[in-house]
Amino acid sequence: MALLLGGIVRRQARHRPERTAYVIGEERVTYRRLDAMANRLAHALRALGVGRGDRVATLAENRVEYPAIYFAVAKLGAIHVPINFRYRAGEVRYVLAQSEASVLLHADGFAGVVEEVRRELPALRHVISLDRDAPDLMARASDAEPEPDPALAEHDPHVMLYTSGTTGDPKGALLSHRTYALQAMQTQTTTGLGEDDVGLCMFPMFHMGGWAMPLGYWANGGTVVLMEKAEPAEILRAVARERVTYLYLIPTLYNAVLALSEFERADLSSVRALGSGTQVMTEAQVRTIVARFRNPNLFVMYGQTEAGPIATLRPRDVLRKSTSVGRPALNVDVRVVHGEDGDVGAGTTGxxxxxSEFTMLGYWRMPDATAEALRGGWLHTGDLGAFDDEGFLHVAGRLKEMIKCGGENVFPAEVERCLLDHPAIAEAAVFGLPDPDWGEIVAAAVVPRPGTALSEDDVVAHVRARLAGYKKPRVVRFLDALPRTASTRQVQKTLLREQWTRS
Known part of the structure; x- marks a missing residue:
């Protein structure tokens, strides 16, 4: 049987029709309703001429129709292009033009942006408001399962996710039906998810985690709580109200949730497992999460949009190996290499x-970037790391961010982890600045915790006491917040470096 994503919701609608597939706000959607919504939208899009390989874009925050859009596009064999709703008009225009999307579904809150860019997009034939146009289109369409395209194959692209790098234009990473179907299976294998589980998804649905994580539940007949916005207090209320069994939050959200005055009174009795990822955590963060939640079952995931899952740190190892991202994920080959010289030994950074089967097909309309990323048959992550003697992977930072200070290599992530162990530091970003004597010097942008007193000397002394002298920051500045890319995954170090170099 081909691994096609439309089959997931079709099977659950047949075998568990009245089971809740997801909850969002006040809406509760059963598998029967989700499948019917997807079928109606698929028929409506087909009537507009959408077929295999066509690009259908969505610009909206998390809302009740979003999962149905994914499944409808999958059933047609078209390619879904979910757009980051934090993008400005120029960025939205770029994605729509570069993807050559023929249809755009949008929430009315973004009507102004859509109106600004649509006239410059000749390939964009249909613009559909999810609030005004879509209900009528779907009401007039059939909810019967659309006839599958006989040419549709599991290796066909299903979604195009635009990566938000720190430099250059975003690239559209193409992921196949097979990739997502296998990820859904792996989620169950890794975490033990079953049909009685309820997961909370804090990701926006334009994010890889916003689709891959719910699919893991839906493939097993479980329920997902989709957050309209990842607001810390509402997350706690949703956990108690919906009896969430698996809670996945990024580290910054864990910090925000733990800082709530109501945290100690929150009902977390249903939570059997915790998850985190997207950034490396410090030992202090890991231990705090486990202790404050009174739950040792913490999974730490490491992956990328282009690569899918790369490594997993399992609960049995999470305290003794808290600064690692675990061992390679199931069915994933991982190496640490130095240039063209091949593998490096344990303890050596490369x-x-x-x-794996989770790797992207390539970047849309970017053959050179695809060849560079997939050279030699391996996905080059651009991350620096090292294996330890037990085979646990430790991420040291980004290859292009490594600082060369007086002939020594400084890995920003190592210094950042050190800084974050200081009780008065909430966030930190470390990067290199040009220097005529040293080549580069270490600079640190620091966000202090509210109500704390912190000086530049305090920051430097903290690092000097714990790391080699050449790793200490020579420039320290305090900020109210770190500038981040639109998806909030990455700190805009290039922007900071340019601003600080000029000043």
Whole structure:
């Protein structure tokens, strides 16, 4: 049987029709309703001429129709292009033009942006308001299962996710039906998810985690709580109200949730497992999460949009190996290499490369970037890391961010972890600044915790006491917040570096 994503919701609608597939706000959607919504939208899009390989874009925050859009596009064999709703008009225009999307579904809150860019997009034939146009289109369409395209194959692209790098234009990473179907299976294998589980998804649905994580539940007949916005207090209320069994939050959200005055009174009795990822955590963060939640079952995931899952740190190892991202994920080959010289030994830092069935097909309309990323048959992550003697992977930072200070290599992530162990530091970003004597010097942008007193000397002394002298920051500045890319995954160090170099 081909691994096609439309089959997931079709099977659950047949076998568990009245089971709740997801909850969002006040809406509760059963598998029967989700499948019917997807079928109606698929028929409506087909009537507009959408077929295999066509690009259908969505610009909206998390809302009740979003999962149905994914499944409808999958059933047609078209390619879904979910757009980051934090993008400005120029960025939205770029994604729509570069993807050559023929249809755009949008929430009315973004009507102004859509109106600004649509006239410059000749390939964009249909613009559909999810609030005004879509209900009528779907009401007039059939909810019967659309006839599948006989040419549709599991290796066909299903979604195009635009990566938000720190430099350059975003690239549209193409992921196949097979990739997502296998990820859904792996989620169950890794975490033990079953049909009685309820997961909370804090990701926006334009994010890889916003689709891959719910699919893991839906493939097993479980329920997902989709957050309209990842607001810490509402997350706690949703956990108690919906009896969430698996809670996945990024580290910054864990910090925000733990800082709530109501946290100690929150009902977390249903939570059997915790998860985190997207950024490396410090030992202090891991221990705090486990202790404050009174739950040792913490999974730490490491992956990329282009690569899918790369490594997993399991609960049995999470305290003794808290600064690692675990061992390679199931069915993923991972190596640490140095340039073209091949693998490096344990304890030696190099670039992390991987290969698996989860790897992207390539970047849309970017053959050179695809060839560079997938050279030698391995996905080159651009991350620096090292294996330890037990085979646990430790991420040291980004290859292009490594600082060369007086002939020594400084890995920003190592210094950042050190800084974050200071009780008065909430966030930190470390990067290099040009220097005529040293080549580069270490600079640190620091966000202090509210109500704390912190000086530049305090910051430097904290690092000097714990790391080699050449790793200490020579420039320290305090900020109210770190500038981040639109998806909030990455700190805009290039922007900071340019601003600080000029000043």
């Amino acid at each position: 670039e992390i490369v991987c290969r």
